[in-house]
Amino acid sequence: MSTRPTVLLCDDSRALRMLATQQLTDAGFEVVGEAGNGRQAIERYRELSPDLVLMDLVMPECDGKQGLSGILAADPEARVVILSSLGAQSDIEECLRLGAKSYLQKPIDPADMERILLGVLA
């Protein structure tokens, strides 16, 4: 049984998911699932119950805010961290008010990511 914290990674970019999976693995996390939009993230969250969700904001069909709301409706204790390069300050504020635990700016700094995610898990 793995003791690594498990992560669901939600981003519409396959390239970003590849990059972030490598960085998360190097930092001691286990990426147990991926999603390409907010709707898929809600479904995958129900199946996998990960310790953490990394959620992009700007995605087609169902964006990060909708994904965040859906996951928190399914599990109010869910630990969702927003990941974005283009989020307006008002979007980030709204996500934090909705219940996101923190925010990470792209391009990802692995040291910041590790610190933030471990802080959210503590």
Place this chain on the structure above:
Amino acid sequence: MAAKFFGQFLLEKGVISAQQLLDALDAQRASNPTLGELAQQRGLLTAAQAKRVNERQRVEDRRFGDIAEDMGLLDSTQLGELLAAQKAQRKLFGEILVEQHTLDSARLETELAAHRQEQEDAARALGETVSAHPLSDLAASAINTSVRLFPRLFGSQCQPAQALDSAQALAAYPVGALVRIEADQPMAVGLACTADTAMRLATAFLSIPQEKCDDELALDALGEVVNVLMGYVVRDALSDDAQYRAFPPETRTPLAQAMGASPCALAIGMSSQLGDFALLVCR
């Protein structure tokens, strides 16, 4: 006239062949180890530590040595020694051409002077075009951000080359990504290149070999790069509390078409060691 790297200038003039250019670039690369490589050779850093410093460099506007020092991995004495060793080993591209007997010293001096003149002419022409354009601030932000981000995202350099004055000029770059922002003053920033350049950019961005990358992944990576670029441009152009809405990268519409459809657009040709590309800014 477009600004070019010296090697590209010589190649296009027919002064050196493609193979001579590649040989000289390989030799230059071997003579210019990065600080991280030197530190590993001397047993001061492990590969994992150097990788962590490189990853921080992707998001910070700081030098490798400064970050390594802050992280407690190198002290100032070690850093000073590494920098001195790096400087002692470094060879200029022209020096290597002479060493490899591709050019003699006199020809090198002549070509360097011609290249310098062309660079100055290109910079003047580009500056005049950009500064006279209504999107000059946005274009300057996109150019400066690209020049700053390129080494961190791709481990390579880029520089502005020339203004591309029409959508037809962009047609040479059929692969591209465009990110739009809906705001009081909507804006869009795009990057276009050839399929080969997209592949080289993607493999450098993702640090993967070419056989692990396909055209779709390369295009997706290009979209992610433009997302990051736009993130910086937005922070330059809009106030912190500005209301705006960002859209996912558009990768299916050629940028030439997007430029043609925009009421106000400016495209800038860029030179890079990974291939030429174009930046497009639109309102």
